[in-house]
Amino acid sequence: MERILVLTSGGDAPGMNAAIRAVVRTGIYRKAEVWACHNGYQGLVKKDIFKLEKEDVAGCIQRGGTILRSSRCELFHEKKERDKIKRFLKQKDINNLIIIGGDGSFRGAATFSNEGGPKSVGIPGTIDNDILGTEYTIGFDTARNTALKAIDNIRDTAFSNSKYFLIEVMGQRAGFLAVDVGIAGGAEFILTPEFPLTAEKLAKKILAPRRKKESLIIVVAEAGKPGRSVRIADKLRKLTPFDYRVCILGHIQRGGSPTVVDREIASRMGNLAVEAILAGESNCMTALKGGHLTLSPFPGEKAHYRKLETDKLLKLGTILAS
Ligand code: ADP
Numbered sequence: 001m002e003r004i005l006v007l008t009s010g011g012d013a014p015g016m017n018a019a020i021r022a023v024v025r026t027g028i029y030r031k032a033e034v035w036a037c038h039n040g041y042q043g044l045v046k047k048d049i050f051k052l053e054k055e056d057v058a059g060c061i062q063r064g065g066t067i068l069r070s071s072r073c074e075l076f077h078e079k080k081e082r083d084k085i086k087r088f089l090k091q092k093d094i095n096n097l098i099i100i101g102g103d104g105s106f107r108g109a110a111t112f113s114n115e116g117g118p119k120s121v122g123i124p125g126t127i128d129n130d131i132l133g134t135e136y137t138i139g140f141d142t143a144r145n146t147a148l149k150a151i152d153n154i155r156d157t158a159f160s161n162s163k164y165f166l167i168e169v170m171g172q173r174a175g176f177l178a179v180d181v182g183i184a185g186g187a188e189f190i191l192t193p194e195f196p197l198t199a200e201k202l203a204k205k206i207l208a209p210r211r212k213k214e215s216l217i218i219v220v221a222e223a224g225k226p227g228r229s230v231r232i233a234d235k236l237r238k239l240t241p242f243d244y245r246v247c248i249l250g251h252i253q254r255g256g257s258p259t260v261v262d263r264e265i266a267s268r269m270g271n272l273a274v275e276a277i278l279a280g281e282s283n284c285m286t287a288l289k290g291g292h293l294t295l296s297p298f299p300g301e302k303a304h305y306r307k308l309e310t311d312k313l314l315k316l317g318t319i320l321a322s
Contacts, residue, residue: 002032002278004096005049005089005118008066009040009073009105012254013125013139015262016066019100021057022270023123028054030278035094038069040101041076041108044085049092061263064142064255070101076108079115086117094118096277100138102126103305106298110283121277122285122298123269127254130174132306133296134287138269141261143170143253144180150249151185151217158215158245166236168229168248171221174307177253178221179314188216188321191232193223194308199235206240210322216242226250268293 006023008016020036027034034052037043060067075081089095097118099109102125109120124131127143147169158165167187171177175192182190189205191197197205206216220229226248233244258266269286276284276295287296299305 002030002096003035003092003094004032004098004274004277005035005037005094006052006068006098006100007037007040007043008068008070008125009099009101009108010070011102011126012066012070013127013137014064014142014254014256014258015138015266016070016100016125017057017060017063018258018263018266019123019125019138019270020066020068021061022267023098023274024052024057025054026271026274030274032096032274032278035092036068039071039073040105041073042071044089045073045075045081047085047088049094062257064257066100082112082115082117086112086115089118097121098123098273098277100125103131103299106285107300107302110298110300113282119277119280119282121273121281121295123266123273124285124287125266127177128171128174129176130172130306131285132299132304133285134289134306136265136288138262138266139254139258140176142256142258144177144184145259146253146256147177147181147249148184150247150252151181151187151219154247155185155215155217158217162214164216164218164242164244166218166220166229166233166244166246168220168222168227168246168250170249170253172224173305175221176308178219179308179317182219183313183317183320185217185219186321187219187317188213189218190314190317191218191220191223192308192314193221195311195314196223199232199239202232203236203239206236206242
């Protein structure tokens with residue numbers, strides 16, 4: 001009997017529960033035992049693992065976050081600690097590890113498998129959608145819908161009170177979220193980590209002759225500096241004759257009931273991860289490429305993440321809001 005252990009690690013994302021459910025139910029369907037631990041690699045360090053049955057994942061598909069909880073784990077960086085876990089999992093006859101998380105979690109899994117630990121297959125989950133090797137990561141669609149709803153709400157009050165707004169969305173290294181919600185929310189300007197715009201250049205664009213508008217929305221990706229929109233607004237106040245309001249959406253974007261897209265893709269990815277690992281695959285993740293579900297090698301080094309390749313969409317956003 002094959003034994004699979006599933007965990008969620010790193011930043012949580014809506015849709016992870018659908019992936020857990022799919023792993024458990026596909027695993028049992030395939031006559032494997034499915035085990036789990038809480039809080040990512042921390043659960044393994046604590047050797048606190050438990051077996052899951054089909055009913056344990058009932059009623060979780062519509063919930064945001066992860067029922068297995070998630071965390072970061074410094075100790076898993078230490079080989080000595082990983083060796084202890086390796087011995088423990090061998091004792092328990094667990095040869096398969098499914099990790100739902102981001103590229104950091106996959107780096108940990110790859111290191112562990114390469115040292116003789118269990119086979120590992122990842123399911124990419126992050127609202128940033130920036131994992132190299134897949135066009136989609138679980139949580140992205142829910143986050144962009146949550147952010148869009150917030151932008152729509154702000155637009156109502158911005159218009160009624162003739163206000164200029166900077167709305168900060170997540171997106172540590174990549175601007176996928178900012179671009180999508182910027183275009184869908186009719187933002188006048190979109191700032192992403194890949195195509196940064198100084199406050200001076202942005203001020204020039206704001207002051208350039210254009211159609212008179214009652215309000216203005218600027219979407220700003222946090223770009224690894226949460227709160228940066230406050231500093232940009234300070235500068236804009238000095239460089240232009242307008243006042244600016246700032247709204248930082250923050251962790252609101254990480255929670256909430258997952259959308260159809262997230263539940264569906266997470267379910268398919270969970271199913272594929274089990275099929276793949278039972279077929280002997282390892283050191284790879286489920287991925288969406290050209291709209292098709294497939295497997296892709298773990299993304300590797302830290303510097304390797306997916307980013308916006310062109311500023312075409314940013315320009316489109318500006319044209320459409322002109
Ligand atoms: P994410 O998976 O969301 O990118 P992190 O980068 O914080 O999140 O990684 C999550 C966890 O994965 C870390 O806390 C650590 O336990 C483990 N991890 C990350 N990189 C490595 C590595 N190079 N070696 C061992 N474990 C790692």
